[in-house]
C-alpha cells in the first residue's frame with residue numbers, strides 16, 4: 001500500500017535542552033499545498049520545531065520526513081526556504097548584495113537571477129532601496145528583504161518564522177495574498193505568527209504549548225469547537241483544558 | 251562540496267569587509283600604524299648615552315721617546331654616536347651626576363693607567379695591571395651593555411693601533427644577516443602578529459554577527475554545508491592576509507629600508523596559511539560568544555599568548571625554558587620564524603618546510619575543529 005506523501009510528517013519529534021523539553025513527542029502532518037499556521041505563546045517551541053524541520057537542529061529523538069524524504073537530506077535543502085525569526089539577512093550588505101548572495105548559493109546566476117531579484121523586489125516594494133545598506137532600513141523593511149531572500153530559489157516548502165513582525169498592515173495583507181497565490185501553485189507553507197487576523201487565513205492551525213500540539217484544525221472549526229469568537233480565546237480555552245487534563249492525569 | 255557555493259560565501263565575506271570602513275581601517279591602516287610606531291620606537295640602537303670621563307692618566311714616558319697617553323687614545327676611539335662624552339675631574343661630582351640621573355656612567359682612568367699598561371705588556375711579571383673602572387647605572391641593561399661594548403671596542407682598537415696584538419681575538423663574521431638591524435628582525439615578526447591578530451578578531455566578530463543575525467542558520471538550512479562555509483571564509487581571509495603582508499612589506503621596504511634577501515612569495519605563503527588557521531580559530535571562538543560585546547572579552551586571550559610567546563618582539567631563546575614549549579603551540583611562532591628565515595637568510599622551501607608543515611597542520615586542525623563545532627551546534 002502506498003502511503004500518502006505529506007509535505008511535513010513528524011514522528012514523535014523531540015528536542016531537549018538539558019533537562020528542558022522544548023519540543024515534546026510531536027506528531028505533525030502538513031499536506032502539500034497547505035498553509036499551516038503554528039500558534040502559541042513565546043517559548044512554546046515553534047522556532048525549535050522549525051529549526052529541526054530545516055535540519056539546522058538535530059532532534060533528541062524521533063524524526064521527520066520532508067517532502068517524502070527522511071531528513072537530513074542534501075536534496076531537500078534546496079527545496080525548502082527558511083525565513084528565520086532574527087531576519088537572517090546581512091546588515092552590512094546592501095539589499096542587492098544580500099539577494100545576489102542567496103541566489104548564488106542556489107547556483108542561480110546571471111540573467112535568471114537578475115530577473116528573479118527584480119521580480120521579488122517589486123513584490124516586497126523595495127525597488128527604490130535596492131542599493132541601500134540593510135542596516136539603514138526599518139525593521140519592517142528588513143523583514144521584507146528577508147522574505148525576498150527566502151523566496152529567491154522558488155522553494156516548494158516554506159518555513160516562515162514570524163515573517164510579518166513590524167510589517168505594516170497594508171503590506172501584511174499583500175504578503176498574505178502572495179502566500180495564498182503560492183499555495184495555489186502548490187507551495188506548502190508552515191508559518192508562525194502572533195497576528196490573529198492572519199491566523200484566520202491559514203488553511204489549518206496548530207496550537208502549541210510547552211512543546212506539544214494541543215489542538216489542530218481549520219480556524220473556523222477551532223472557534224466552533226471551543227465556542228469562542230476569537231482564536232486567542234480559543235487558544236486559552238484549549239490550553240486550560242489541556243492543563244486540567246494534565247492535573248487529572250497526575 | 252560545490253565550488254560555486256564556497257565562492258559565493260567567500261565573495262559575501264569579502265563584500266562585508268569591504269563595505270565596512272572600520273574593518274578596512276582595522277585590516278590595513280592599523281597594521282601600518284603599528285609597524286611604524288613599533289618600528290621607530292624599537293629602532294633598537296642605543297644612542298647618545300651620557301657618560302662622564304675622569305681621566306687622571308699621567309702618561310708614561312719610555313726611556314727613549316715621547317710620553318704616551320693611552321687613556322686619551324682610548325677616549326678618542328670611543329664611538330661618539332653611542333656615547334655622549336663629558337669630561338670632569340672630580341670623581342665625587344661625577345658620581346653625583348650619575349646618582350641624579352644626568353649621566354649613565356662614570357668611566358675612570360687612574361693616574362698610573364698608561365704606566366701599568368705599558369710595563370705590564372713589556373713584562374708579564376710586572377705586579378700592577380692597568381684598570382678602567384666603569385661606575386654606572388646598571389638598571390637599564392641595554393644601556394649598560396652599550397657602554398661596556400663601546401669601551402671594550404675602543405680599548406682593543408687602541409691596543410691594535412699601538413702594535414699590541416691581544417693573545418686571543420674574537421672574530422664575528424656574519425653568515426646571515428650582514429648589516430641586519432633590529433627592525434629587520436622585527437618586521438617579519440610583526441607581519442605574522444598583525445595577520446594572526448586581525449584575522450582572528452575580524453572573523454570572530456563577523457561570525458558572532460552571523461550567529462546572532464540568523465544568517466548562519468539560513469545559510470546552513472540551504473545546501474551550503476559547514477565545510478563549504480568555513481572554506482569560503484578561509485579563502486577570503488587567506489587573501490586578506492596576503493594583501494596585508496604585501497602592503498606592510500612594501501612600506502617596510504620603502505620607509506624602513508628593511509632587508510629582504512629571500513623570495514617574498516614564500517613569506518606570503520606562510521602568512522596565507524597562518525591567516526587560514528586564524529580565521530578557523532575565530533570561528534571556533536565565536537561559538538563561545540553570543541554577542542559581539544562578549545567576543546571582545548576574548549581579545550586578551552587572543553592577543554597575549556601570541557604577543558608573549560611567538561618570538562615576535564624578542565627571540566624564543568629569550569623565553570624561559572619551561573615556558574618555551576608553549577611557544578610551539580601558537581601558530582604565529584612558525585609564521586614569524588619562516589618569514590624571518592626567508593627575508594633575513596634567504597632560505598627556500600627546502601629549509602623552511604618544517605615551519606610551513608607546522609602551519610599546515612595547525613590550519614587543518616583548526617579548520618576541522620571549526621567545522622566540528624558548527625556541526626555540534628545543532629545539538
Ligand SMILES: Nc1ncnc2c1ncn2[C@@H]1O[C@H](COP(=O)(O)OP(=O)(O)O)[C@@H](O)[C@H]1O
Pocket residue numbers: 017022040041042043044045046047048049
Ligand atoms: N539553544 C537553546 N538552548 C537552551 N534552551 C533553548 C534553546 N533554544 C530554545 N530554547 C528554549 O526552548 C523553548 C522554546 O523556544 P522557541 O522554540 O524559541 O519558542 P517559540 O519560538 O515558540 O517562542 C524556550 O523556553 C527557549 O528558552
Ligand SMILES: [Mg+2]
Pocket residue numbers: 046047048085161
Ligand atoms: Mg520563536
